[in-house]
Amino acid sequence: MLCVHSFLRRASCNSLPLAVQRSVLRAFSVHLQNQAAEEAANPPSPQLRANAKTENLILKTPKGTRDFSPKQMAIREKIFSTIISCFKRHGAVTIDTPVFELKDLLLDGHWEESKLVYDLKDQGGEELSLRYDLTVPFARYLAMNRITNFKRYHIAKVYRRDQPTMARGRYREFCQCDLDIAGNYDPMIPDAECLKVMHEILSALQCGEFLIKINDRRILNGIFRVCGVPDVKFETTCSTLDKLGKVSWAEVKREMVQEKGLLPEAAESIGQYVQLSGGWQLIHQLCQDPMLSKSQLAMEGLEDMKLLFEYLTLFGIIDQVSLDLSLARGLDYYSGLIYEAVLLHQPNSHCKEPLPVDSVAGGGRYDGLVASFGQKGQKVPCVGVSIGVERLFSVIEQQLELSKEKIRTKETQVLVAAAQKDFLAGRMKLIAELWDAGIKVVMLRGGMVGNGVSLLNQLQYCEEAGIPLVAIIGQQEMDNGVVKLRDVATRKEIDVPKENLIEEIKKGLEK
Amino acid sequence: MLCVHSFLRRASCNSLPLAVQRSVLRAFSVHLQNQAAEEAANPPSPQLRANAKTENLILKTPKGTRDFSPKQMAIREKIFSTIISCFKRHGAVTIDTPVFELKDLLLDGHWEESKLVYDLKDQGGEELSLRYDLTVPFARYLAMNRITNFKRYHIAKVYRRDQPTMARGRYREFCQCDLDIAGNYDPMIPDAECLKVMHEILSALQCGEFLIKINDRRILNGIFRVCGVPDVKFETTCSTLDKLGKVSWAEVKREMVQEKGLLPEAAESIGQYVQLSGGWQLIHQLCQDPMLSKSQLAMEGLEDMKLLFEYLTLFGIIDQVSLDLSLARGLDYYSGLIYEAVLLHQPNSHCKEPLPVDSVAGGGRYDGLVASFGQKGQKVPCVGVSIGVERLFSVIEQQLELSKEKIRTKETQVLVAAAQKDFLAGRMKLIAELWDAGIKVVMLRGGMVGNGVSLLNQLQYCEEAGIPLVAIIGQQEMDNGVVKLRDVATRKEIDVPKENLIEEIKKGLEK
Known part of the structure; x- marks a missing residue:
């Protein structure tokens, strides 16, 4: 099994800019695009209802009113x-x-x-x-x-x-x-x-x-x-x-x-x-x-x-x-x-x-x-x-x-990521701890992390969404009782003992 | 004319607690009570309209709804x-x-x-x-x-x-x-x-x-x-x-x-x-x-x-x-x-x-x-x-x-006060400067400060409303190009040159 540590060294660290690797990985990024679609929820024109109970009803807001995205x-x-x-x-x-x-x-x-x-x-x-x-x-x-x-x-x-x-x-x-x-x-x-x-x-x-x-x-x-x-x-x-x-x-x-x-x-x-x-x-x-x-x-x-x-x-x-x-x-x-x-x-x-x-x-x-x-x-x-x-x-x-100023709609601070499918339980336990500490944290859809490539996609998502930190767990980290904390901007990574994680995240966010 | 400085020494400084002086001054505090009535806006029972266009209409919110104070x-x-x-x-x-x-x-x-x-x-x-x-x-x-x-x-x-x-x-x-x-x-x-x-x-x-x-x-x-x-x-x-x-x-x-x-x-x-x-x-x-x-x-x-x-x-x-x-x-x-x-x-x-x-x-x-x-x-x-x-x-x-916990509905930081009626213009100029600096500031009703006693009432109002600072102007202060800044809790006062006032207020609020 590919451990997080060696994967990161092989695939995503500083030798190549992520942008270059992106084109290769485009095919794997469907779920990331779905996620990004949230941001771009700019209403297109009203749609006709196809199977509606009343056939000729238009799907729209009342005259003179609107939704806000x-x-x-x-x-x-x-x-x-x-x-x-x-x-x-x-x-x-x-x-x-x-x-x-x-x-x-x-x-x-x-x-x-x-x-x-x-x-x-x-x-x-x-x-x-x-x-x-x-x-x-x-x-x-x-x-x-x-x-x-x-x-x-x-x-x-x-x-x-x-x-x-x-x-x-x-x-x-x-x-x-x-x-x-x-x-x-x-x-x-x-x-x-x-x-x-x-x-x-x-x-x-x-x-x-x-x-x-x-x-x-x-x-x-x-x-x-x-x-x-x-x-x-x-x-x-x-x-x-x-x-x-x-x-x-x-x-x-x-x-x-x-x-x-x-x-x-x-x-x-x-x-x-x-x-x-x-x-x-x-x-x-x-x-x-x-x-x-x-x-x-x-x-x-x-x-x-x-x-x-x-x-x-x-x-x-x-x-x-x-x-x-x-x-x-x-x-x-x-x-x-x-x-x-x-x-x-x-x-x-x-x-x-x-x-x-x-x-x-x-x-x-x-x-x-x-x-x-x-x-x-x-x-x-x-x-x-x-x-x-x-x-x-x-x-x-x-x-x-x-x-063309970019409007941020979320203030997510940390993404909890894993390189292996098996770590859903570990991620869920970790994310709950971070929520309880008041940290704004998300993980990408559970169970969809099927192989090493997806970790790269998770990192790419952070860059695009402006999430500053990633907390990564894998077999090696579990064995050593640590979590790998990655600074998205500098791409620096440190192994943090689990008991110090919240403190280290708060330090990382202050920068 | 009674100058702010000597008035403060005579009437309101630390020799007597304000509470003792309060009973004497009750008669003068009508406008303060009006002000305080804002805080206590707890709806009594609905009232019958007396001169209403429709005589038997009740002054109320619709069934099942309510106002929030x-x-x-x-x-x-x-x-x-x-x-x-x-x-x-x-x-x-x-x-x-x-x-x-x-x-x-x-x-x-x-x-x-x-x-x-x-x-x-x-x-x-x-x-x-x-x-x-x-x-x-x-x-x-x-x-x-x-x-x-x-x-x-x-x-x-x-x-x-x-x-x-x-x-x-x-x-x-x-x-x-x-x-x-x-x-x-x-x-x-x-x-x-x-x-x-x-x-x-x-x-x-x-x-x-x-x-x-x-x-x-x-x-x-x-x-x-x-x-x-x-x-x-x-x-x-x-x-x-x-x-x-x-x-x-x-x-x-x-x-x-x-x-x-x-x-x-x-x-x-x-x-x-x-x-x-x-x-x-x-x-x-x-x-x-x-x-x-x-x-x-x-x-x-x-x-x-x-x-x-x-x-x-x-x-x-x-x-x-x-x-x-x-x-x-x-x-x-x-x-x-x-x-x-x-x-x-x-x-x-x-x-x-x-x-x-x-x-x-x-x-x-x-x-x-x-x-x-x-x-x-x-x-x-x-x-x-x-x-x-x-x-x-x-x-x-x-x-x-x-x-019985007290709920603060306002966060006013400074009251602009004057001892003399003549200082309405001075107070208005000062309050605008403080607003423009982003400070939460009020003054009591313009023109109602008729004599020295009212300054005491203004100080009393600050104590009751939890306003931490008072900026006071009077003839002497005008002559010297200063504003008197009073810390309501400690009752300490300092003369602050007008150009340093905002800085001093911000310092005072940090405490």
């Missing part, structure tokens, strides 16, 4: 960990809420969007809907538990029956990463912190330059009022204005007049305001605007905007911030400051069809939402930021694809 | 991290799939349980259902992507319209933590690894002693056959048998005869087998059983059981394993080995009403499920283990409650 999950986990560490740095704690809520509670915050809400079938019992965002469940949680001061983050999936545009990272099931600050603070202090959080995360994720657009619902409502829009039409005008950027001003104006029933001259005046953007100078200009200064609401918003600009200057992030009067934000519940971040350079501008710029983070102040759940006397002002992780994931996934 | 999330994250590190140690990678699937695909694995599946309302488009487990989506993923070899873990919520019994940790929305191994391996090798994983996790979570019951669907079917049950009634007989333990054998027998239509003598014979449990000796006894040895299927199962017992002995976990012929497992898709772990001692046996023992982990082999999705020629044998994290969470939560 191990490689994608590795990227996502890196993004989540960047986001979570920022949230924790700012002293936030996390909660979790159910994926569905009582329909009536959920719609409290989402009257405008109710047609996009997924309802559950009536199977007896309560009427339920899938959550549309994480803000309404947060407000429900605060109201239900009578909490008036809370800084929490929540990372979870939300559901919108929207028209999905997957290429732009817009899905019907998507993840939100929210930080919200509830409580009575001096004006604009938590608001400034939300913007700082947004800035820290977008900087850390290195998706390129970005701009944070800010506005205030009070300024917008002031503009609507001085332009002659009746109060009852503020929300609906706002939701039309939200489309600006995705469609032209001409189209927005048409909708305001023809669908929302605004007077043409009102829409015209609004247009003159909402196309303005800038910094300090714009704030001063608006404060002195003869029409706008008639609106106390707008003036309040502008005063707070000045304060916010001061704080953002102290935080060192003012250069990436712009007051943009076209920013409206879609959701009904916002009551004050609103904001949205966009990437300035399209990360895929070298591609044939550059994708339209979407916002990668957004949020705002919603001082009335918690009170709408009806807790007596409980007014809980809130402000929050939501990171658009799906869009960022698309961008980062593209960046990585272009850079 | 920050404290509960901290416990859960510890459990998840123990489980994930075990899965990774065994070389598994993770995937994610949508929370809902096409109804027809989902039901492939769950014909028996279809009444417990949550359906989505028909809002136009596809018929969708919430996932019932993570196994069927995994099999769908394998079939759709033509993957034949895969070791993956998946931690996510699943949904069952069951009768919830919350006290026992049984919910309609609950989390599953699954590891599955797909691929052609030598018999019982991945099966043994799943049991090893289960054993490692239950040991690491320290919930007390446990027993892993194992059985094999082939042995059960063999028993059914030799007892005279027609083949078509195997599955339904199995699902009745699954109730044994929750209800008495007499009740199970009644259901078999009266509801499932078995002959009374068949049920009687089954009863003689399924009440057996044991180790090696039972296996040998069954192999020689004159009736059972007529079933080739049962003999195959018993041969594999012998092999498994050998492997579990090598893994060093055989002492916690028992062959239990009453174990049936509820799900249709199991085809071979099945297993379930139970806690041996009721962790709450000191309580007035001890809870019935539920399984805390389970799983088995399902060699036919992937092929049922109809990929031509693709038979993908699978075996998996699912950790019952909700039940374990209940147990651990109870343990912690009894031990």
Whole structure:
């Protein structure tokens, strides 16, 4: 029988590079390729079911949803960990809420969007809907538990029956990463912190330059009022204005007049305001605007905007911030400051069809939402930021694809190998000891190691998978009470007494 | 103006313990209590909505679901991290799939349980259902992507319209933590690894002693056959048998005869087998059983059981394993080995009403499920283990409650404080620098520091919240270009030049 020691000297040590020997051994490596197929689990197109119970059923995920492969999950986990560490740095704690809520509670915050809400079938019992965002469940949680001061983050999936545009990272099931600050603070202090959080995360994720657009619902409502829009039409005008950027001003104006029933001259005046953007100078200009200064609401918003600009200057992030009067934000519940971040350079501008710029983070102040759940006397002002992780994931996934950087999905530290078929029992005993010591260890399929050549294949697998150490047992090692420990990079081998193995492995991993 | 330095000497340094001064200062600490309320966010009972749009709506989560408070999330994250590190140690990678699937695909694995599946309302488009487990989506993923070899873990919520019994940790929305191994391996090798994983996790979570019951669907079917049950009634007989333990054998027998239509003598014979449990000796006894040895299927199962017992002995976990012929497992898709772990001692046996023992982990082999999705020629044998994290969470939560151990929900490292109201700008500038250096830092509500006493309150807050360092600025510090760094535990203070602050903080945190 070929002993491990002499085999290693003959076949795999340093005289020839493994790559040269590889072509000869290709025929033996089928099981290794199977193993490697795990890594490359990139979904091909959906397949027709052949023997399916329902013949014409397609094997796919529901419209607007997707699976994530191990490689994608590795990227996502890196993004989540960047986001979570920022949230924790700012002293936030996390909660979790159910994926569905009582329909009536959920719609409290989402009257405008109710047609996009997924309802559950009536199977007896309560009427339920899938959550549309994480803000309404947060407000429900605060109201239900009578909490008036809370800084929490929540990372979870939300559901919108929207028209999905997957290429732009817009899905019907998507993840939100929210930080919200509830409580009575001096004006604009938590608001400034939300913007700082947004800035820290977008900087850390290195998706390129970005701009944070800010506005205030009070300024917008002031503009609507001085332009002659009746109060009852503020929300609906706002939701039309939200489309600006995705469609032209001409189209927005048409909708305001023809669908929302605004007077043409009102829409015209609004247009003159909402196309303005800038910094300090714009704030001063608006404060002195003869029409706008008639609106106390707008003036309040502008005063707070000045304060916010001061704080953002102290935080060192003012250069990436712009007051943009076209920013409206879609959701009904916002009551004050609103904001949205966009990437300035399209990360895929070298591609044939550059994708339209979407916002990668957004949020705002919603001082009335918690009170709408009806807790007596409980007014809980809130402000929050939501990171658009799906869009960022698309961008980062593209960046990585272009850079050809290899993503490791596993962190295996040791492969337990044997040269002879007989050593399955020995390997199983050894691998259990290493697992119990907390070491990340695998062995290739049991019983398939039929001859000496396979050991070489096992070593080759380690090189390809980036596993740094191999623990090898064979007859000679068993007889001597040792395990052969091989450093995959240097190909150095030492015989380690069994009782010292874990210690030696830990030393080897520290290098 | 009172400078920080002299104030600290007068009011807070080591002459008097802070506790003595506390009672005097109680009146000033309202905002600190608000802050502390975050930590204690333990939901009281649901509240009636007062001003709600629908007057009689209750503010609650849907039936069978719950929120998790920050404290509960901290416990859960510890459990998840123990489980994930075990899965990774065994070389598994993770995937994610949508929370809902096409109804027809989902039901492939769950014909028996279809009444417990949550359906989505028909809002136009596809018929969708919430996932019932993570196994069927995994099999769908394998079939759709033509993957034949895969070791993956998946931690996510699943949904069952069951009768919830919350006290026992049984919910309609609950989390599953699954590891599955797909691929052609030598018999019982991945099966043994799943049991090893289960054993490692239950040991690491320290919930007390446990027993892993194992059985094999082939042995059960063999028993059914030799007892005279027609083949078509195997599955339904199995699902009745699954109730044994929750209800008495007499009740199970009644259901078999009266509801499932078995002959009374068949049920009687089954009863003689399924009440057996044991180790090696039972296996040998069954192999020689004159009736059972007529079933080739049962003999195959018993041969594999012998092999498994050998492997579990090598893994060093055989002492916690028992062959239990009453174990049936509820799900249709199991085809071979099945297993379930139970806690041996009721962790709450000191309580007035001890809870019935539920399984805390389970799983088995399902060699036919992937092929049922109809990929031509693709038979993908699978075996998996699912950790019952909700039940374990209940147990651990109870343990912690009894031990009065304090759970930290935040890891804040530094509080930025000032003695004077005027230093808001200084604090904001400083806190941003520390955030940018990656330090976990908070400040108490801006602008509420009205006088010297509040600094003491800020220090008190650090002691209570376990924040180790305080960075204090005041006029004198500003003038000297320093920040005062206070070690909360030792109450030692040093003046640190601003440019060295981050370095000094990092040193202080290493201690």
